[in-house]
Amino acid sequence: MKWYASLATACVFLAACGAPSGDSGESEAAAESVAEPTGLLNVYSARHYDSDKELYKRFEDETGIRIRFRESGAAELLEAMKAEGDNSPADVIISSDAGTLYRFKDAGLMQPVESELLATRIPEHFRDPDNHWYGLAKRxxxxxxxxxxxxxxxxxxxxxxxxxxxxxxxxxxxxxxxxxxxxxxxxxxxxxxxxxxxxxxxxxxxxxxxxxxxxxxxxxxxxxxxxxxxxxxxxxxxxxxxxxxxxxxxxxxxxxxxxxxxxxGAHVNVTGAGVAAHAPHKEAAIQFIEWLAGEEGQFLLTTETKEIPLVAGAEMPEGLDRLPxxxxxxxxxxxxxxxxxxxxxxxxxxxxxx
Known part of the structure; x- marks a missing residue:
């Protein structure tokens, strides 16, 4: 598994992106500003779609929060987080199917999140009863x-x-x-x-x-x-x-x-997201999941996958008109x-x- 990041985010992990090595406070401040201007978010995702890359970029552009994402199968991500333990850098976990989301929760890898916005937009039966994860798109x-x-x-x-x-x-x-x-x-x-x-x-x-x-x-x-x-x-x-x-x-x-x-009725399931148990950037993680429940996030989350947006009034992806x-x-x-x-x-x- 690999980390992927925007240039600004990568600088954080590569020691100030070649900033001057002098001892002046001005140089240190400049390096800090270049490295992480407003925030950072680490996303562990079991999805593999090009549209997700655009999704991350849009969120970065709108919020200034830089995203590093790690994509792999849900089982591999789960085992990686177990191995990382309390030091896991994961902030947000995204996975398809409530069954896999349950596995992360059952392993103690998620934490409950209280969000008035998510509680309002995501119907109750599409989210974890303890608020460890929220459905965002359905299939x-x-x-x-x-x-x-x-x-x-x-x-x-x-x-x-x-x-x-x-x-x-x-x-x-x-x-x-x-x-x-x-x-x-x-x-x-x-x-x-x-x-x-x-x-x-x-x-x-x-x-x-x-x-x-x-x-x-x-x-x-x-x-x-x-x-x-x-x-x-x-x-x-x-x-x-x-x-x-x-x-x-x-x-x-x-x-x-x-x-x-x-x-x-037909069996329905979700793609959903939750905040990692030891998320180092919890507030940014909640902000990102709330953004995914917004108009732009819903469209980008479903436009390539052809899942059905979960939030009422969201734009439907092209091709869903073939369904009843x-x-x-x-x-x-x-x-x-x-x-x-x-x-x-x-x-x-x-x-x-x-």
Whole structure:
């Protein structure tokens, strides 16, 4: 993992950016001014998007607070922070999925934050009940299918993926993937452990191939005729509609179904952020998360990812008009996705969902 920083920030860590080495107070003051004019913020992010670089730059330009960011997988960042202990330089943690945010909180790597602005803008069920993290953008885990082989009514519930009518037609990614773990975390609560496990066993019986690849790979597999249905986060499908010629040709062979429209609604999750437990720049960290909940932050956070802005009235990214305008989404306490995570993995393991 590497740190990335603007030139001004880098100067802080490279000893005054070549300032004169004399002993005069004037020289020392000048060096201090060049090194850190107004503030510093260290961001640990599990996201990897070019638009995030622009996001950091905009925040720097508007506030004068220089951002250093460290990007890696959520598991790698978590282990790095554990190793750093009380001396961790992390101020802000950004990660996708409430399940991964739970892992940081459960490891004692986040601290509660009281913010009237965030409490007003972020709906209660999209934030940690103890205010350790706040959701900032949302995604839905939906069913993608081949309309030439499957009728819409065959895939309007998650339960349909376990139907004998889809034997040999289902593609999936690994059970260890956090998106699948979080979905199971909700199903455990909605259906009960026994019914959720029976569902998982029946889905495994319908596999067209062993679990593999990411969400984009599931869509491509359907387009290639390897299977007929799969689970994906909505934004992978939307991004493919604006991708390469090959991606557009693949995605146009498929459609999305938003399950549970007659019951609790489609499974929803978040990208969120929290303040690190030992943040050396706590106030700047809170300011940054609040900025992400503002108009500009919401747009930059979602414009490339094609997630859905979480703050009411925020501008929608291009391409989201391909989704139904009035779908029903689940209102479910997202902290339970993390609390049920171990049981979710155990269920998948017993079901043979590798």
């Amino acid at each position: 839905l885990r939906v069913i993608v299918y081949d309309p030439a082989r499957v009728e819409p009514e065959q895939v309007d519930e998650y339960a349909d993926l376990a139907s004998a009518n889809l034997e040999g037609d289902v593609c999936m990614r690994s059970s260890t993937n956090i998106y699948n773990l979080s979905l199971m975390g909700e199903l455990i609560d909605r259906l009960g452990k026994d019914t959720a496990e029976a569902w998982a066993r029946s889905v495994v019986a319908n596999f067209a191939r062993p679990p593999q690849g990411g969400d984009t790979g599931q869509i491509e597999a359907i387009a290639a005729g390897q299977c007929s249905v799969a689970l994906v986060n909505h934004y992978y499908w939307v991004r493919m509609t604006q991708g390469s010629d090959a991606q557009r040709k693949s995605v146009e062979k498929t459609m999305l179904s938003f399950p549970q429209q007659d019951s609790w 305008p009035d779908f029903k989404e689940s209102v479910f306490p997202l902290n339970k996705l993390g609390e049920n995570q171990a049981e979710a993995q155990a269920i998948y393991d017993r079901a043979g969902w590798n």
